[in-house]
Amino acid sequence: MTETIAFIGGGNMAASLIGGLVASGHKPGAIAVVDTDRAKAEALRRQYGISNANSATEAVRDAQVVVLAVKPQVLQAAVHGLSLPSGSAVISIAAGIRIDSLRRWLGPQVQIVRSMPNTPALYRAGMSGLYAPPETQAGAREAAQYVLGAVGETCWVETEPMLDALTAVSGSGPAYVFQLCEMMCNAGIALGLPADTARQLATHTVAGAARMLSDSDEDAAALRLQVTSKGGTTAAAIESLENGGVRKLYNAALECAARRAAELGDELDRS
Numbered sequence: 261m262t263e264t265i266a267f268i269g270g271g272n273m274a275a276s277l278i279g280g281l282v283a284s285g286h287k288p289g290a291i292a293v294v295d296t297d298r299a300k301a302e303a304l305r306r307q308y309g310i311s312n313a314n315s316a317t318e319a320v321r322d323a324q325v326v327v328l329a330v331k332p333q334v335l336q337a338a339v340h341g342l343s344l345p346s347g348s349a350v351i352s353i354a355a356g357i358r359i360d361s362l363r364r365w366l367g368p369q370v371q372i373v374r375s376m377p378n379t380p381a382l383y384r385a386g387m388s389g390l391y392a393p394p395e396t397q398a399g400a401r402e403a404a405q406y407v408l409g410a411v412g413e414t415c416w417v418e419t420e421p422m423l424d425a426l427t428a429v430s431g432s433g434p435a436y437v438f439q440l441c442e443m444m445c446n447a448g449i450a451l452g453l454p455a456d457t458a459r460q461l462a463t464h465t466v467a468g469a470a471r472m473l474s475d476s477d478e479d480a481a482a483l484r485l486q487v488t489s490k491g492g493t494t495a496a497a498i499e500s501l502e503n504g505g506v507r508k509l510y511n512a513a514l515e516c517a518a519r520r521a522a523e524l525g526d527e528l529d530r531s
């Protein structure tokens with residue numbers, strides 16, 4: 261894609277996306293950023309050679325694709341008074357801001373895609389969900405796929421509420437994995453290991469298992485069965501987890517996350 265991409269907001273996620281785009285060959289001169297914190301936009305200009313605009317209007321002037329990368333609470337103010345030409349592709353990564361609100365604020369002429377990336381995008385190992393309403397044309401969908409694809413894997417969902425379920429799995433997901441690592445480490449300490457040894461073991465076990473998952477054709481259940489011999493140590497631990505209701509707990513936890521995502525969306529809709 262050669263179109264000019266404007267970023268409104270130049271914080272953590274925008275910096276990851278810009279870094280990913282430049283690394284994948286997008287011309288730095290075809291990327292513009294505006295941030296109320298001038299120092300952030302200037303740092304991005306120096307690091308990647310992109311353009312640094314003084315206002316959102318200036319940033320989007322030559323852009324065919326606009327990425328909304330400010331916090332949800334300030335998005336409406338950030339796009340206030342912005343006039344985007346018909347057919348502009350707008351990709352919002354702001355959690356919880358619904359398509360209807362975006363259309364109300366930007367006008368019916370723009371082609372909107374909503375995305376929910378996750379934190380590993382900072383390492384270009386992200387998992388981003390994407391949703392576009394039926395009226396969004398192929399060009400805008402391709403642009404969103406291109407921008408989010410620069411920081412990892414992408415997947416499309418068919419309905420907007422599915423983004424709440426996706427948020428529960430992949431948006432909040434890295435925290436569950438960090439918690440798992442933390443619990444394995446603490447359990448190792450309780451078994452008598454020195455803290456730094458337990459931490460090293462847990463961290464590299466989680467990282468190694470994640471690598472097996474991403475590199476293998478087998479799914480998680482199959483990999484788990486492969487390393488669980490009948491009557492062995494792993495089987496004893498897995499049985500204990502199953503008896504303790506770990507699956508029920510996860511179902512309930514992700515239900516809470518999805519419900520919270522929907523509630524936050526409602527709150528932002530009303531604000």
Ligand SMILES: NC(=O)c1ccc[n+]([C@@H]2O[C@H](COP(=O)([O-])OP(=O)(O)OC[C@H]3O[C@@H](n4cnc5c(N)ncnc54)[C@H](OP(=O)(O)O)[C@@H]3O)[C@@H](O)[C@H]2O)c1
Binds near residue numbers: 270431
């Ligand atoms: N980080 C993640 O892992 C993640 C995951 C999924 C979705 N998201 C979404 O991505 C969006 C950005 O998140 P982030 O972590 O990158 O946030 P961030 O680091 O706070 O970046 C947002 C930037 O936008 C600037 N800003 C505020 N108002 C502005 C305006 N009117 N015009 C231009 N720039 C403005 C902020 O400046 P100030 O600091 O001076 O206010 C800040 O530099 C959020 O909507 C979030 O929901 C993030």
